[in-house]
Amino acid sequence: PQNIFILGIESSCDDTAAAVLHNGRILSNVVATQEIHQKYGGVVPELASRAHQQNIVPVIHEALSRAGISKNELSAIAFTRGPGLMGSLLVGTSFAKSLSLGLKIPLLDVNHMQAHILAHFIEEKEFEKPHFPFLALTISGGHTQIVKVTNYFEMEVIGETLDDAVGEAFDKSAKILGLPYPGGPLVDKYAQKGDPKAFPFPKPKVEGLNFSFSGLKTSILYFIQKQVKEDPKFIEDNIEDICASIQHTIIGVLMDKLKKAVKQTGIKQIAIAGGVSANSGIRQTLKEAETKYHWKTFVPKFEYTTDNAAMIAIAGHYKYISEDFADMGVTAKARIKM
Ligand code: KG4
Ligand code: ZN
Numbered sequence: 564p565q566n567i568f569i570l571g572i573e574s575s576c577d578d579t580a581a582a583v584l585h586n587g588r589i590l591s592n593v594v595a596t597q598e599i600h601q602k603y604g605g606v607v608p609e610l611a612s613r614a615h616q617q618n619i620v621p622v623i624h625e626a627l628s629r630a631g632i633s634k635n636e637l638s639a640i641a642f643t644r645g646p647g648l649m650g651s652l653l654v655g656t657s658f659a660k661s662l663s664l665g666l667k668i669p670l671l672d673v674n675h676m677q678a679h680i681l682a683h684f685i686e687e688k689e690f691e692k693p694h695f696p697f698l699a700l701t702i703s704g705g706h707t708q709i710v711k712v713t714n715y716f717e718m719e720v721i722g723e724t725l726d727d728a729v730g731e732a733f734d735k736s737a738k739i740l741g742l743p744y745p746g747g748p749l750v751d752k753y754a755q756k757g758d759p760k761a762f763p764f765p766k767p768k769v770e771g772l773n774f775s776f777s778g779l780k781t782s783i784l785y786f787i788q789k790q791v792k793e794d795p796k797f798i799e800d801n802i803e804d805i806c807a808s809i810q811h812t813i814i815g816v817l818m819d820k821l822k823k824a825v826k827q828t829g830i831k832q833i834a835i836a837g838g839v840s841a842n843s844g845i846r847q848t849l850k851e852a853e854t855k856y857h858w859k860t861f862v863p864k865f866e867y868t869t870d871n872a873a874m875i876a877i878a879g880h881y882k883y884i885s886e887d888f889a890d891m892g893v894t895a896k897a898r899i900k901m
Pocket of ligand 1: 576702703704705706729730731733734745746747748749838839840841842843868869870
């Protein structure tokens with residue numbers, strides 16, 4: 564097959580996204596971010612699905628128009644089946660099914676977490692792709708996993724969080740500091756100017772390759788409450804150092820587990836994926852690991868870190884090649900295994 568045009572549709576959480584891929588190369592990648600959730604300090608599922616309803620047609624139109632192709636040229640429709648918020652997933656799933664039926668082209672169901680990892684296979688000139696097998700650290704607002712990736716769709720979770728995801732650890736810490744949602748990018752911004760060793764926070768003790776972040780959040784909360792009692796301007800005066808210290812602790816936890824996973828599997832190729840892989844500290848630490856530990860590390864382009872449809876389209880592209888099509892009976896699933 565020489566001319567594969569895949570339309571990818573992503574609607575698992577609060578971003579409505581569509582992308583068009585030609586033979587694995589991006590023609591367009593459109594995301595409509597929902598601002599409405601900011602004032603609630605988190606994603607409100609009911610509001611998210613309503614916004615997806617409003618955004619999905621214009622976003623798909625925009626993706627096709629920026630790609631410069633008509634819907635009749637599409638080879639197949641790829642959509643996020645899960646995991647995610649049911650009401651949000653239903654919008655993309657139903658729309659993808661209707662479009663595939665109307666255009667009489669195949670439907671491809673995609674696992675959102677696999678797609679975050681497969682984003683590394685989007686054709687980009689200056690970007691090198693990982694070789695199988697490699698380890699993927701998926702770090703987002705909903706997930707924290709170490710995955711052994713043996714092939715495009717052969718993935719095994721070898722470690723995961725027992726409570727909060729890394730993104731939640733960032734967002735909840737940010738909330739304690741009075742920063743708006745989602746606070747992860749703001750913690751990153753302040754951290755760049757702060758001293759990472761200013762305030763040592765205890766690293767959680769968890770066996771094996773699993774993670775736990777809820778204890779860290781609690782110790783940050785108690786620390787901040789205590790300091791603010793003594794000095795009401797503590798946060799304001801130390802925001803950069805506090806953020807740098809929180810980020811340093813989180814990165815330390817991730818690196819400890821990665822080192823363990825490398826030792827256990829003998830695999831030294833590491834790819835990061837998911838919203839938190841946009842974090843500048845994580846990106847830098849991982850690049851440094853190339854010389855420090857002789858790993859080969861893969862960091863995605865910024866636009867493929869947070870939720871997007873390009874990653875759904877590339878996952879669809881590989882499913883299309885292996886003719887792994889979904890039938891009309893396929894349903895959205897809030898929880899799916901890797
Ligand atoms: O993958 P994603 O867009 O959505 C989920 O599937 O969860 O990830 C969103 C998460 C949020 O928790 C957000 O705060 C975090 O990624 N995030 C960051 C940064 N950019 C996004 N966390 C730390 N530093 C960043 N630069
Ligand atoms: Zn995601």
